[in-house]
Amino acid sequence: MLKTNQDIVFIKCNKPKINELYEWIKFKSKKLKIKISKINHELIIKNYIDNFTGLINFINIISLIWPNKKINRKKIQQIIECENRFTYSQWINYIIKGNQEKTIKILQYFKIQNYSPVILIRVLQNFILNIINLKRKTKYCIYENYLNKNILTKNNNLEEKSKKINNKKLYNSIKLISLIELKIKRNFKKNVWLELINLSLTLC
Template sequence: MFKKKIIILNLPKQILTKEIQKQLVYLSNFINPDILLIIHKNVKENISNNVWFNIFQLKGTIIYCNSLIKQKTNIWINNKIYDSKINIHKNAKELLLKLYSGNILFLYNTINMLMLIWPKRLITIEKIKPFINNSTLFTPEEWIDSMLIGDLNKSIKILNNLFIQNYNQIVLIRSLQYNLITILMIQRKIFPNIYDILKMRKTSKSRYLTLIYFSRCENIEKINKSITLLTKIEINIKKKYETSIWNQLKILSCIISKKN
């Protein structure tokens, strides 16, 4: 009865009718500290002046999850710099805004790192450029795509970055396994339409061409060999042979990146 609950509310794309707003006011009667209410705002109108929204605000804490526009990001970074008590040059701050304006979490972590490295010194653009280049965060998909297009140097660079991040090795392996199996499904033509396979496997549209190209250029034996090696790497992870895992992933990068 007193368990915490999550309520997801999708507002309609049209305007909010009086009946809908009446139901929202009714819903506000049940808001309490044990309920997390997630509202997907599809309507263009401003909802902050509505009665139901004001009631929600009185009963809990409103957290806006929308991407910040440039002006608000600038306000956020100024407040963060002030709270962190760091001395950063205007050009250096503008570079951070230019590179990471859509990634508040990375901005937050970067400023915290700058605070530790240069707590009482002026942080110039010359100082942070090498820092930013060395702190770029990569994803498993970027590592996988670099291998699939045959860019070995980039795949090793990304793998080294993931190692520094202490990225979960099992997540890396599962991601690569999933992609290789998707490629096998394309090669074996389990559906006549390749795009139906990619949709079924929930592949990002931006990666369609990469997977299709690899499936047409590489043979099944190479993919099976890679999947077998992945299985061995996973066994080693479970046996806690930590030091050799990343080297084995580099060997795997070489195998997949090498063109037939």
């Protein structure tokens, strides 16, 4: 919470009140062009009232997965449950480390818990786009460097990983993503977990 008075900036470090969290979610949702109903604001605040960093990450995640769409309660609960156990960040970090065993283990957990493959595809797409940006040596990374700030830890070297993933691997990964999305569109209930495992291992 920031308050400005001419050239002076005051930083309020107190724990945000519930009404302040409501206003923040409302403001952030509007800025990121995501639609969250008031009743779902209550669910989000209930889970993140003592974890403002987690709240920021949560809002960023849903803005990446469902841009310009109304976010229903089921989708919100799915993200919260996933973040509270195995996280997308852990999954991506193990891919970066090349740890195939851990990568598969987390994917198996996602499958058992019936998480949406579409969410996983979006996270992987964002990861791949960051890799491509680093390969091109661009200073501006789309999604406001979301992966670098919130999913990747300081101990992981994304730039080093970008050097190890050659263009052929990137091409195969993008091709696999397209095939998975096409399969889901044709039949949403179709099992695509084997393809997701192959895609993750391609990037490991």
